Amino acid sequence: MSFISNLLNGISLGSIYALIALGYTMVYGIAKMLNFAHGDIIMVGGYAAFITMAATWCPLWLAMLITVAVCTVLGVVIEKVAYRPLRSAPPLAVLITAIGVSYLLQNIALLTQSANPRTFTSIAAGAPPFLQVFEGKGAVFFADNPYADEGLKPILTISMETFLAIAVSVIIMVALILFINKTKAGKAMLACSEDRGAAQLMGINVNGTISLTFAIGSALAAVAAVLMCSAYPQISPYTGSMPGIKAFVAAVFGGIGSIPGAMIGGVLLGVIEILAKFYISSQLSDAIVFLVLIVVLIVRPTGIMGKKINEKV
């Protein structure tokens, strides 16, 4: 049974990575830049949600809306001020700028919100677990433990937060795929990612499209922020940086630029991490995760779902 709980724990951690990786991979696919500040936009989203949710005048739906708005605006502003002027600069210059933005956001948060971590109130606070399985009694969905009086404990639990994270990331993945393949704006993004110059010649507003990409990517970061802080209910100025790096790894794992790849990469990374912690060594799990990544990239140099691009003269 512990294998199944570990698997579920892995999927729940992985779905958070997947959510962040979706935003990462989207920006990378279209703007061709590693947005190192993505994790910190998540951190800002977390604080926005924390502050609005704590305010009594603000109902939950409005808090979510404000969080998404804050991140979207932040993403677009950062793109406009820091990244757009560097469109024709070498990619490394943009990378360093992104690192600068990341430091900037962290330090602003540090100075305004203090270094003390805050405990986040889950958006599913008070809700019963999604699923509980009892020995000899079967499964119970969306209900508190009905056998609590008998002192029976579930042998398997899937919390509401986990369910939400998985459900939301699947919905977002499907929505993104549909958006990119079916709408005009989405097709424009695809065109920009294939060949920016040619897209411009075809009359596509490249700057506008990239701004839109950042807007969507940052809105996804807001959603990821709320769900991540609900599942791991703590927030500090450095909350975003490590999940950001891990999600980046997940995106590369799945094939960076590929939306289903980000989803698969994220979930796989989470599962590998938990299983490595449980069955091999909790002290070495980081090393094991990166080792698996290196092996995967050596066997499949463009990730699991990545396209192989042949370089032409």
Next chain:
Amino acid sequence: MRKVTKNNLITFGGTTALLAVLGVLMAMGKLNNMVSGLTVTIGIYIIASTSLNLTVGVLGELSLGHAGFMCIGAFSSATVSQMLMNVGGVPQWLVFTLAILFGAVCAAIMGVLIGIPVMRLRGDYLAIVTLGFGEIMKSLFNNIYLTQDVNGLHFGFTNPPQNIDAATKVEILRGPMGTSAPGLTNFWVVAAVLLVCLLILMMFIDSKSGRACMAVRDNYIAAQSVGINVTKFRLMAFTLSAAIAGVAGALYMHSLSNMLPKKFDYNLSILILVYVVLGGLGSLRGSIIATIILYALPELLRNINQEIVNARMLIYAIILIFLMLWKNAPFFINLREKIKAKFKKDKATDVTSGGAEA
């Protein structure tokens, strides 16, 4: 004189002169404590950033795992120096030379090992593998314990070794507790090693192999088509870069009395990468200048007042973004052109008016 030679002479001469000035001032006791402390650290960072410039600038590949090589250099050299010190009777300069060399060799071996698979990859995939490599090294040394006692060496993985003879116990590597190497690094050592490393890098870049690397960077397929053994030259440059990073790690380890594996995380790699990119890809002089300015900047901000001390990382971030924009954004490029043009005009008028007066 060839342009490259002239350029190298300026860089090398400038560095030597700067070191000489600092050395004289230090010998005269004119430098304050912070500046003399900083010269050592900055020197080590210059070695690290110039070596990374070989990978990023000359080879054209983004490496996010440079700290990993420093990590190997640091801990392997510390093992050697501590063991030799425990033996006793070996002169300090010999201990340190052997330790640095051992650190460099270990880092180079790891460079080859990781380089063989990595050099098949390009671009961001290579970046992520090097990032992973750096994290693995950090994680590994966080779990390695090495203890010496009368019965010899005891090795422990994830846990300290047991049954150690307490009376003769010497802890060499202490996992997450850090490692205490003898403090052998000083300004003169760093200055000498820095100049040697700089010389090696210049000679390599200007050699046939170095030019082959640049050809590969500029056009991979064209280079391949004219018969350059792409993998061989890439691997060669990558290994050299790793070895010199190992030297930097060894010096770094011996400059502080306690070093934690945690220090060698991706943040350190990124810090060094920032120096390289801001200094200019492929320009050793640029790396040197950028390292000095960017390292000293947050430290000098300490001197202003307590509020600035709190906000100095914020200021650093803003300056970083601004410098990148200043260097690359069309708006600033135009602005600079205008200022330059204005200066030229002023100069031109000065000269003519001066001439008229005479």
Next chain:
Amino acid sequence: MKNLFKRTAAAAAAAVMAMSLAGCNNAGTSSTASDNYGGTGSGDIAGTTSGNGGKLVIGGIGPITGGAAIYGTNVKNGMQLAIDEINAAGGVNGMTLEMNFQDDEHDPEKSVTAYNNLKDKDMKLLIGTVTSGPCEAVSKEATKDNMFMITPSGSSVNAITSGDNCFRMCFNDPQQGKLEADFIAEKLSSKTKVGIIFDSSDSYSTGIKDGFKEEAAAKGLEVVVEEGFTSDSNKDFSAQIQKMVDNNIDVLFLPIYYTETALILQQAENKLDVPVVGGDGLDGLIGVLKDKVALADGVYALTPYSATASDEKSVKFTEAYKAKFPDADDPIQFAADAYDCVYAVKAAIEKADIKDANISSSELCDKLKAAMTQIEYAGVTGDSKWSADGEVTKNPRVMQIKVTDGKGSLVDL
């Protein structure tokens, strides 16, 4: 264009050099020079009560940016509170105290730079550094310079072993682990199967764990599972908790800080129902859990101070702290340790009868280290005495979190 950038850069480099060289001239000037650098220590008071003894600059080093910033910030505030109180009451032997606190980002390299900088600012003694790794690096330098230092919270054994100039306000790590094992063996004697979750990338946590295991073996406790985590993956503890469940542990030992403990408690809810014993890193637990504080009910913590403790000294300190820093969070034990450090130093200065702030730091160090072993200081964190090796002797204080009506507080056992 490229040339222009390089030229600008070269000019800037020259400027940096000039700045640093200009800085040299200030080295070794008298303590008045430090006015320009604005240590916020005394500020308003300095002008009015500056006694005839002059200003004694006390240096402080700790992380106020970076992931460990919370600890440095608390130490800085605790020091500031004590120094301002002392100055308001007329200083020490006619001398005014002045604080200069420098950031080290929890990095030994930055810490040594900060130390060097403080020496240039005429620091006479050091309270710090806050965290163990940097403290080990700085203490070696301080021993070389014969600079008196007392660390409020650098708890690794080697943090103060470099010389007799180093003292410590808190227990060292193995000492703490030993005390915790004794506590479990004596007070929770029916619980013999112990599970440990510790931070394997952190020297504080690993040090306590190693000390605990050694004593546990001697006291007949069985450590059945020992699981680590690293600072890179300190959000998800489900695998570690699952291991604890599978091994049917009786008691969970957490030698870690309250931030991760809060997450472990939340993730272990409904899964693991055993008593939790933690170290001195747990005193902030109530503050961070806020409305989920019920989860922490019954947790034992070996902590010398808590903002919710109800003894007279703690209450007095907590109130003074909140009045002085109304915008800050509740103080954690680091603040109390730092506060005590300042007063212990004051007691030592009085004992050694030092009246002139122009005394050299080395001479001051010689006098203070002799005085430190003679004083007994009753502080917020307990009645303390020091031995010549710098270690403190005080009664360990085990407290338990009690939650009533949704409000948590730490009560003495």
